Each structure stands twice: as structure tokens, then as C-alpha cells.
Amino acid sequence: MASVTLSGIAKTYEDRSGRHLAVHPFDLAIGDGEFVVLVGPSGCGKTTTLRMIAGLESISAGELKIGDRVVTDLPPKERDVAMVFQNYALYPHMTVYENLAFALRLRGASRADIDRQVREAAGLLGLEALLERKPRQLSGGERQRVALGRALVRHPQVFLFDEPLSNLDAKLRVQMRREIARLHAELRATMIYVTHDQVEAMTLGERIVVLHAGRVQQVAPPRMLYEKPENTFVASFIGSPAMNLVRGELADGQDPCFRAAGGAFSVALPAQWRDALGGRPKAGVVLGVRPEQVLVGAEHGSDGARVHCRVDLVELLGGEVLIHASREEHEITARIAAGPVPRLGEEITLTIPPAATHLFDADTGKRLLPNRQ
Numbered sequence: 380m381a382s383v384t385l386s387g388i389a390k391t392y393e394d395r396s397g398r399h400l401a402v403h404p405f406d407l408a409i410g411d412g413e414f415v416v417l418v419g420p421s422g423c424g425k426t427t428t429l430r431m432i433a434g435l436e437s438i439s440a441g442e443l444k445i446g447d448r449v450v451t452d453l454p455p456k457e458r459d460v461a462m463v464f465q466n467y468a469l470y471p472h473m474t475v476y477e478n479l480a481f482a483l484r485l486r487g488a489s490r491a492d493i494d495r496q497v498r499e500a501a502g503l504l505g506l507e508a509l510l511e512r513k514p515r516q517l518s519g520g521e522r523q524r525v526a527l528g529r530a531l532v533r534h535p536q537v538f539l540f541d542e543p544l545s546n547l548d549a550k551l552r553v554q555m556r557r558e559i560a561r562l563h564a565e566l567r568a569t570m571i572y573v574t575h576d577q578v579e580a581m582t583l584g585e586r587i588v589v590l591h592a593g594r595v596q597q598v599a600p601p602r603m604l605y606e607k608p609e610n611t612f613v614a615s616f617i618g619s620p621a622m623n624l625v626r627g628e629l630a631d632g633q634d635p636c637f638r639a640a641g642g643a644f645s646v647a648l649p650a651q652w653r654d655a656l657g658g659r660p661k662a663g664v665v666l667g668v669r670p671e672q673v674l675v676g677a678e679h680g681s682d683g684a685r686v687h688c689r690v691d692l693v694e695l696l697g698g699e700v701l702i703h704a705s706r707e708e709h710e711i712t713a714r715i716a717a718g719p720v721p722r723l724g725e726e727i728t729l730t731i732p733p734a735a736t737h738l739f740d741a742d743t744g745k746r747l748l749p750n751r752q
Contacts, residue, residue, distance in 0.1 A: 380569045381446030381459075381536040383409040383432065388441035390427050401427050404440060405595045407588065412567040416584030418574055419616070423590040425573045426541055432571060433539050434458050445536055461530035462539040465546060467522040469514040469529075475501075476510040479528050500528040503562065520551040524558065531562075540572040544579065556582055577617050581605070589613050611744040614667050614737065620701060620712050622667045626741060629662050637666045637738070643707045646684040649733050663741030672735035673713035675702060675721075676728060683730040686711065690721045704729060 390402040402424040409415050417425040430436040432443065434455035443451045450458045469478050479497045488496075501507050504524045514522055523543060530538055540559075544552045560583055563570055574580055580587050581601045589596040589604065589612075597609040608614035614622040630636040635648035646666060674683065688704035688711060700720050702713045704727060711729055721727050738747040 380411050380567070382411045382413075382444075383407075383537055383569060383571065384442075384444040385409075385428075385432075386442045386444075388428070388431060388443060389439050390424070390431060390436060391439040401593050402431075403594045407595075407598065409569065409571065412569055414563050414570045414572065414583060414585045415588060416572045416574060416580040416586075417588045417590060418577055418580035418584075419590035419596075420575060422592075424593040425575075425588075425590050428590075429462075429539055429541055429571060429573045432458075432537070433460055433462050435462075459536045460539055461533045461535040461537075462541065463523075463526050463530050463543045465542040467514070467526045469522060469525055471514050474511050474513055475506060475517070475525050475528075478514070478525055479506075479510075479532055482529065482533050496532045497528075500531040503531065503565070504528050504558065518551075519547050520555060523547065523555055527558070527562070536569065538568055538570045540570065542574055543572075544574075544576075552579070559583060578619060581617070587617075589616065591616075607746070608667075608737070609746055611665055611667070611739045614739070618669065620670050620714070622669050622737070623673065623711050624739075625666045625709050625711070627664060627666060628741075629664055637664065637736070639666070639706075639709055641707050643709055644684055644686045646731055646736060647733055648736065648738075652738070664747070665739040665741050665744075667737035667739060668731050668735050670701065670712045670714040672732060673711060674730040674732065675713050675715050676730070683732045686729045686731065688727055688729055690723055690725045690727055693720050693723065695720070702727070 385405065385407040387404045387406060388402065389400065389404040392399045392401055417428060419425050427436055431438050434453060438451050442449060445458060470481065473481065476497055479500060480493045483493045483496060501510060504527060506524055506528060509517065509521060517525065526543070544555050547555060556579060572583060584601060586598060586600055587604055588598050591612050597604060597613050604613060604617045608617060611624055615624060625639050627637055627639040630638040630645060635652040637646045637648060639645070686706055688706045690702060690704050692703040694701040698717055700715050700717055702715065702721065704711050713729055739745060740747060
């Protein structure tokens with residue numbers, strides 16, 4: 380296996396209206412054996428970045444290294460990478476065995492080596508009983524395992540995954556995530572994985588690269604992304620349901636205080652914000668709080684801002700409940716354990732603990748200190 384180093388990598392497209400940066404220049408060092416996930420909404424540049432690593436898209440600027448080799452201008456076959464796509468791309472007229480063996484035959488491997496490697500990969504993926512079947516006789520999950528196996532038998536330096544689970548139903552996606560995580564743990568292979576599903580990203584990635592509009596927003600392990608998002612985009616994209624974000628301003632006074640737009644409610648901020656926010660009275664800010672940290676009811680003492688809201692939607696999710704409520708223009712979601720729930724349209728009190736809050740600059744969206752530390 381090998382490391383992957385992107386230095387100032389960028390992708391530019393040209394059309395009649397001019398030049399467009401699909402991926403803005405960025406640096407990223409992926410360690411040997413690391414599992415890195417590129418995540419973001421459609422059109423953010425994640426698949427384009429993966430295709431540049433694979434050699435399927437030309438690199439407009441910057442340098443790409445796999446291991447110690449500069450591969451920026453090398454064709455795909457000379458980069459020693461294997462790619463697993465969203466569509467399985469299996470040969471329909473071949474059996475599972477023949478699909479797995481195809482790349483090895485092209486390389487001129489001996490019959491004994493082909494048989495050994497095919498059966499080794501089939502054993503890793505639980506495909507032994509399916510080797511004589513053709514793709515049309517397989518389920519979606521089985522076809523995706525064959526696609527994984529076809530990449531495995533090549534023993535590449537880097538595995539590249541382009542939304543490989545998007546065509547599977549929810550249950551199969553969970554099963555295949557377990558398979559991919561197990562394979563990485565056993566092989567300690569370098570893996571780069573693209574997805575739009577933040578749950579998938581948080582489950583699989585040792586580090587996650589969040590992209591938006593062709594720009595890298597944050598690179599961090601899953602827990603850091605969740606607990607210390609760099610900006611409002613990351614805060615809203617990572618987490619299900621997303622972080623509550625409320626626009627407002629810093630109120631005048633000796634002690635730091637957030638006041639929601641329109642004066643709907645106020646939140647007294649922890650004392651350590653006093654110095655960090657000095658000189659910013661009336662400055663536009665965005666307050667963030669995770670749904671699981673919003674408390675329902677007024678019996679939580681004086682530590683927290685009480686917000687009187689109307690219940691707009693209640694989602695019963697088995698062991699937990701999501702309560703979507705609103706106060707004037709502001710919407711707040713609370714995640715609570717299963718139990719008695721309010722009725723639609725009922726007036727309830729939500730409590731926002733000051734220690735659970737995050738603050739972001741309203742203009743730039745960037746995280747404000749001290750929570751950034």
C-alpha cells in the first residue's frame with residue numbers, strides 16, 4: 380500500500396461562458412493504510428477529486444503523488460489504483476469467478492495464481508458459494524461484493540470508492556459498510572471513499588474531508604467534525620438531524636449574551652466568552668446547539684435560556700423522539716429519549732444550556748473562539 384499526497388490540486392473546466400473552478404486548489408496528505416472519506420452535497424467536487432486521483436480526469440493544477448512517485452500525468456493503468464463505482468460494472472456474460480479473474484488474466488498471471496487469488500478474495504467476501512453464478516442471479520449486495528472482490532484481487536496500492544452503496548437499500552447499506560470496515564481493518568489498505576451520505580462518512584472514515592462548492596471546508600476525524608465544526612456549513616451538514624443554527628446578535632452589557640433576531644429569546648453565554656467577544660456588541664452572529672443538547676421542559680433550573688415554542692412536528696424513531704418546534708422565525712429541533720411526547724401545535728418550553736452553545740460569525744460563517752480551541 381502507499382500514501383497519497385495532493386499538493387495544490389485543482390480542476391478547471393472551460394465552456395463558452397469562460398473558465399470554472401470545479402475544485403479549488405487544496406493540499407491533503409493521506410497516510411499509508413488510512414481510510415479517508417470525501418463527503419459533501421452533489422456538485423461539491425468530491426467525485427471530480429477522486430477521478431483526478433484515479434487518472435480519469437486530468438489535473439488542471441498541482442501535483443499528485445502515490446507513495447514516492449509523482450503520477451500527475453500518468454495514465455490510470457500506471458497509477459496502481461483500483462476503483463469501485465456506484466454501478467457495479469460487472470460483465471453480465473461472465474460468472475463471478477470469471478469477473479474476479481478478468482484483470483489477472485489481462486496481466487498474464489498463471490492459472491494457479493489466478494485460482495488462488497480469486498478464491499482468497501471470495502473467501503474474504505463470502506462469495507465462495509456464488510463463484511459459478513452470473514451477475515443477473517445475484518442480489519445488489521452480492522454484486523457489490525463481487526465489484527469489491529475484483530478490486531481486491533489486483534492488490535493495488537490504493538482503493539478508490541465512488542459512492543459504491545448508493546444503489547442499495549438501507550439494510551444492505553449497513554451490511555456493506557460493515558464489510559468495507561472489516562476489510563480495511565484486515566488489510567490496512569489505503570482507501571479513499573466518496574459519498575454524499577454523512578452517516579456513511581462518519582461511520583467509515585478515520586478522517587473526513589468536507590467539501591462544498593469545490594472548496595475544502597474542514598479535514599478532521601469524525602468526532603472533531605461533530606464537536607468542533609469549522610463553520611456553519613460543516614455544522615449543518617454533519618449530524619443527523621443537523622445542528623440548530625439561529626441568527627442573531629450579541630447584546631450590549633457587561634456579560635456576554637446572544638439575542639435571537641427579532642428578540643425572540645436570549646441566551647446568556649459562559650463567562651469565558653467575555654474576552655473573546657470583547658468589542659463585538661451588536662455584531663451579527665449565529666448560535667448553534669446540537670438537538671440532543673436541547674432540553675424539553677422548564678424543570679431544568681435556571682441554567683439555560685428558556686424558549687417558548689410551538690410544536691410543528693414529532694418524529695417517533697423507536698428509542699428516541701425528534702421534536703421540531705418554532706418560535707417566530709426560528710426553528711429548533713430537540714432529540715429526546717422515547718417517552719411521553721407533546722402533541723402537534725402544543726406550546727412547550729425548550730431549554731438551551733449555555734455551555735452547549737457554539738458561535739459563528741454571521742458574515743463569514745466561521746467558528747468563533749473559544750470553542751474552536
